[in-house]
Amino acid sequence: MEKRIINPWEWQDIRSYVQAVEVKNVESTLYVSGQTAISADGISSNExxxxxxxxxxxxxxxxxxxxxxxxxxxxxxxxxxxxTAELWPHFHILQDWIAKHDIKPTVTLLEVKSLFETLKVELEATAVK
Known part of the structure; x- marks a missing residue:
């Protein structure tokens, strides 16, 4: 697999994402449903x-x-x-995780009216190999 990062600017680098990723010669692609803070027993977090x-x-x-x-x-x-106001003070956790694992993702951040039950954040991903 080959990945090519496209960044016409540099400002996004400190925000832990890229503008575009071109992927060639992919073996497979994984589309991951939005993951949240739900326990293995299916209980939504209220933390x-x-x-x-x-x-x-x-x-x-x-x-x-x-x-x-x-x-x-x-x-x-x-x-x-x-x-987003609640997320920003903790966004470094996500940025540190991205840096630690050398992830170069395109990112979209959306504030929504609500998520399932008591949930506050959801991550949806696409991965390749």
Whole structure:
């Protein structure tokens, strides 16, 4: 697989995403449903944004690894939150995770009116290998 990053500017670098990713010679593609802070028992978290974000990342990692993909293969990450104001103070957690695993995703961040039950953040991804 070959990945080519397209960044006409440099400002996005400090925001932990890229403008476009071209992928060639892909073996396979994984489309991951939005992952949230839901326990293995199917219970939605009612914890704060920071705790939910950490759990959401863990659940995303679990799905990707069980499918046989690497985190570094994530090329698209959609972030849904019920409050960008609540998310911003903890956004470094996601940025640190992206940097740690050398993920170069395109990103869309959307504030939505609500998510399922008591959830505050959801991560939807596309990964390649």
């Amino acid at each position: 704060d944004m920071e705790t939910q974000l950490i759990e959401t990342i863990k659940n995303l990692e679990l799905v990707i690894s069980q499918a046989g993909y690497d985190r570094s293969g994530i090329v698209r990450l959609n972030i849904y939150t019920t409050s």
